[in-house]
Amino acid sequence: MPTPHAVRAARFVADSDRAHWHDQALWFVRVKRDRMAQSLPEWEALRETAAGIKAHTLSRLGDFLEQFEERAIALGARVHWARDAAEHNAIVLSILESHDVKKVVKSKSMLTEECHLNPFLERHEIEVVDTDLGERIVQLAGEPPSHIVLPAIHKKKEDVGEIFHRFLKTEAGASDPKYLTEAARQHLREKFLASDAGITGVNFAVAETGGFVVCTNEGNADLGVSLPKLHIACMGIEKLIPRAADLGVFLRLLARSATGQPITTYSSHFHGPAAGGELHIVLVDNGRSKILESEEFRRSLNCIRCGACMNTCPVYRRSGGHSYDATVPGPIGSILGPARDAKKYAGLPHACSLCGSCTDVCPVKIDLHYQLLTWRGEIGRRGLLPWSKTIPMKLLAFVLKRPWLYALAGRIARRVLPLVPRWLLYNRLNDWGRQRELPQIPKHSFREIYERRQRQSQ
């Protein structure tokens, strides 16, 4: 039985041109990242430092969160704590309702995606407009982002032209990126001007200052919170770092890893509300403290959401972000997914060839492919593996535990397989043979030849 990912991936791969285009587009980002990383001789030391800072922060996360809350309040912000997505959404709604907000602009936040905030607010008759260009594209298309940094990476410019023609009344068949971007710009300008509140994510929150940083390339976070009086910043509790000095480490790693830029165009620092405005910070757990408790998976909270593991993942590049059916796709998503719902996402750790490229590319040194492997074992332990996997493996183990049976089975297979007609050998159930030849079967195994060789030499 193929996993849901395998089914969706096969569908993606079936459009070979598009799959190759998708692979090339992301590989291009990986190459840009390589160039940037290779230009810093201290790259590995930076990664090591970042991982160390994260490990230290996570070891006393509660203390740092309280410190952050205290300092943020001192700066005039209001701090809210949300146990899960529902609490987060309810808090955001109540803030918006108390200000009679009808229109919200939002800059990119994977957390609000994770909490499904948009549909929740829309159900309460509040308009939410994503202002990141890529996010706006997928929002108009009615799709979730397929990548955490490049939400519309699965869309070609022609696709964007069609979406904009439908919603923004651009010319039919237009695909010039400059023209389309300008149309989006004009459209978003209106939304910015008409908004009653701005919601942002948080890239880094600093415990010692009570401030936080939002990184964008389009300046949409600044614009979104400069015009309205109300700013709500939503962050997962793992976004914390202890000191402002630590920012230097992470900002240098983030943009280089994410898009191959030395730094994001805008790194916006917020310390308390703007003059005459209100700032609310919502701290969200939503399963993070459960991950924090686990020795094996704790390091996955190091993640700074740069997306480098997606860009480098040979499977992600060829299967598309939507094949994972999770808020965060790719290698890190295949670890976070099962942590949230092991049953629903039991197949994701298998959507991986265990090549380890993600582990080597990760700027905060999450041992991604080891964690994916650990999840496979965990899923087995919890009895969530399908019988189509467990039964053949039990049989295989039965044979492999008995050297004589193993040797005999091999001898029989080598006799029988060459006699099987091709049409029968390459049957519908032979997934190996659909596009590949089976190995040419030798007359004798290594052990048979070796034994003969030893006898002769004596």
Added chain:
Amino acid sequence: MIERMQVGLFIPCYIDQFYPQVGLATVEVLERQGVEVDFPAAQTCCGQPLANTGCLEDARPLARNFFNIFQKYEYVVCPSGSCTAMVRHHYEQFFPGDHDFEEFSHRVFELCEFLTDVLHVERIDGKFPHRVGLHQSCHGLRELRLAKSSELVAESFNKAQKLLGSLEGIEFSELTRSDECCGFGGTFAVAEEAVSCMMGRDRIFDHERAGTQVLTALDMSCLMHLDGLLRRDKKTMRVMHVAEILAGREV
């Protein structure tokens, strides 16, 4: 008489069954370096297919067997980066706190690293006048660190290429993606058949563009997958395990 170094030969199950010539080449390469090779016939499989599927309890007895069979050797050598990595990096969970195992795991080597790191072989006599594409099998690359991976910022090195490069007449292909995965990935090859085959064909395309005549790797499993695609697509590119080239086999 000087006592010869004796190594236990660890032959992956699929090499034993499908690619005996790779096992024999490994024996010859080692014997030419004056090493006494012993193949304990009680071995079957390291259990990686089971462990990577998540069936850890099924893999456990195989790990036990492996340790019992090979513990007595000074060194264990294997013509596979992946199977070596299984023992060295992933067996620990089956032997928690076992110092004997911990000590043993450092004596298990992939063939090329055994040659370069233990025997300090600088060059291999012989010739191979062909354009060779060296596929960097992932577990050898990123778990055993047999070469520098393209993601890391560090000085370049490549143990297999160093050995191969000493052969007369050999040339290496320059790839656009120097160490992308071929898509074999064990059961991944069938569980994610579509992506696996696309990955394999993309690697082959890169090698074709670079003029590869002989595609080689430290792992026959990657080559089994790539060869399956090459033969289905009726391509002329040949695959050979690194051991076969080092043993002086003809194309």
